[in-house]
């Protein structure tokens with residue numbers, strides 16, 4: 001292998017990788033971050049959760065976010081299959097602090113801001129550099145084979161962090177992925193210009209529309225420059241199988257079954273081709289091993305309904321960075337030491353996952369649930385904000401346990417789910 005290498009190599013320059021790399025550099029470690037794409041890319045995942053605030057604060061990103069042109073988001077609103085709008089869930093209802101609003105971002109810009117911030121903190125950030133192989137000595141990761149500028153080089157490290165997103169490099173190689181069988185979904189998405197948006201505090205609201213069948217739902221996310229991100233999500237079983245037509249036709253057919261959304265898009269122009277992604281909910285049975293750690297989507301991903309992805313990517317990056325730092329300080333980067341971040345992280349994911357299953361349960365309705373359990377409203381808003389690692393939401397989770405049939409927990413991460 002070439003030279004002394006780095007304390008840590010991070011593969012993947014999305015929110016998870018940038019967060020882990022920056023925090024490890026802040027702790028004084030030498031960090032190399034390799035991002036496969038040579039240029040910033042557009043991605044889904046534009047709506048942040050308010051609880052991203054706390055990791056963004058640790059990263060030194062808040063002033064940059066405040067100065068950005070990203071749209072401020074202060075609430076979430078849902079439309080039922082029969083076209084009725086629920087009262088918006090205003091985040092400041094549970095806490096008037098600045099952390100109770102967040103941003104709707106352009107991912108190409110947001111991810112680049114995080115990478116630039118990593119560079120400012122001393123991370124060696126390389127774009128156009130791909131992880132080709134994790135190099136093992138026995139069962140211990142000891143380096144990475146990186147392809148850059150047309151050649152491959154082996155670089156040693158003490159810890160390898162896999163933040164490769166839905167490429168889930170190590171989880172695939174080590175056969176660690178468990179697909180959530182009941183959340184086998186597909187999504188078709190695009191952007192519009194000139195769509196209707198709310199005013200005042202509602203201007204940046206995420207709106208979720210059920211289609212008439214109740215099978216699928218649309219997101220409606222206001223972005224800068226009068227753009228609107230619009231996407232439909234539904235079961236592979238009904239949006240793909242037995243369905244004639246290309247993604248554009250399927251998108252248009254679903255849209256036709258969503259009258260309130262059609263009204264909001266009247267007069268707007270579709271400005272991007274329809275793109276698709278599918279089967280995206282899964283988790284890894286193991287989040288760390290000797291000398292390696294998985295974070296962000298490379299660890300797992302839970303359905304996009306509540307916009308949890310970027311928050312959990314940042315949070316897992318943060319928790320893993322602290323565990324890696326403790327391990328490096330102690331001279332112990334064993335599985336036991338590195339996996340200490342997992343139980344806290346899985347606990348937070350599990351809380352979100354329960355709410356996801358509630359959303360897809362045909363017999364469950366938030367309005368009647370809250371009528372029966374009015375005391376759960378503030379914990380529900382906390383969950384919608386991502387406050388699972390900061391505040392107790394046990395009362396809500398217990399009520400959900402009684403109201404919804406849930407699959408086996410992923411906290412212990414054993415066995416099949418779904």
Ligand SMILES: Cc1cc2nc3c(=O)[nH]c(=O)nc-3n(C[C@H](O)[C@H](O)[C@H](O)COP(=O)(O)OP(=O)(O)OC[C@H]3O[C@@H](n4cnc5c(N)ncnc54)[C@H](O)[C@@H]3O)c2cc1C
Pocket residue numbers: 011012013014015016017034035036037043044045046047048049129130131132163164165166167169187231277280295296297298301304307308309310311313
């Ligand atoms: C339909 C849909 C809608 C979504 N909407 C939202 C939303 O509104 N809000 C939200 O918060 N989340 C949303 N998400 C989820 C969100 O996009 C992801 O959870 C988030 O981007 C995960 O961040 P990450 O850093 O783990 O991975 P990514 O952001 O995917 O970053 C991984 C990076 O690794 C790089 N990479 C891959 N392989 C290699 C390699 N071999 N070597 C080097 N680099 C590599 C990739 O180029 C990429 O830049 C949505 C997801 C889906 C599927």
